[in-house]
Amino acid sequence: MIALYLLIVVSINSYFIYELYAILKVQITDPMEVYLFAAKSVSLIALTFLSFVVYLNSDTRQSIIFFLMALCLVFSDVLYYISNYYIYNWSFVMLDRVLHVVGLFFLFNYIIGENRIKKKQIVVERIASESSLTLTRQ
Numbered sequence: 001m002i003a004l005y006l007l008i009v010v011s012i013n014s015y016f017i018y019e020l021y022a023i024l025k026v027q028i029t030d031p032m033e034v035y036l037f038a039a040k041s042v043s044l045i046a047l048t049f050l051s052f053v054v055y056l057n058s059d060t061r062q063s064i065i066f067f068l069m070a071l072c073l074v075f076s077d078v079l080y081y082i083s084n085y086y087i088y089n090w091s092f093v094m095l096d097r098v099l100h101v102v103g104l105f106f107l108f109n110y111i112i113g114e115n116r117i118k119k120k121q122i123v124v125e126r127i128a129s130e131s132s133l134t135l136t137r138q
Contacts, residue, residue: 017042017045020081044077048074050070051063051071055067065113066106068106073100073103079099
């Protein structure tokens with residue numbers, strides 16, 4: 001059931017990105033910029049999809065931070081394109097920048113949390129190996 005839901009969400013997002021790509025292709029004269037937009041959008045969709053799957057599988061604090069980071073970056077990107085190619089409004093620009101900074105904040109928190117988890121695992125493994133060495137020496 002979840003796989004069907006994810007397939008529907010990804011297909012709807014892909015359709016919206018395709019339509020936005022078609023609109024921007026007309027407005028942007030440089031084709032390389034359009035291709036970079038497409039690559040960035042597809043990678044953000046893949047990142048969001050991956051973070052959603054990780055969140056559904058593990059439901060931990062780290063997965064929630066990862067998912068929030070992906071959502072902040074996606075909404076920041078959408079607001080960036082809205083303010084640059086459709087309606088320029090300073091509030092869109094400000095919200096875009098704030099969401100981008102919040103997304104980076106979540107990214108750094110995610111990286112720090114993952115490093116703490118790995119460090120804790122290394123310490124636990126080292127303590128376990130040292131305790132097994134002292135048991136074999138006695």
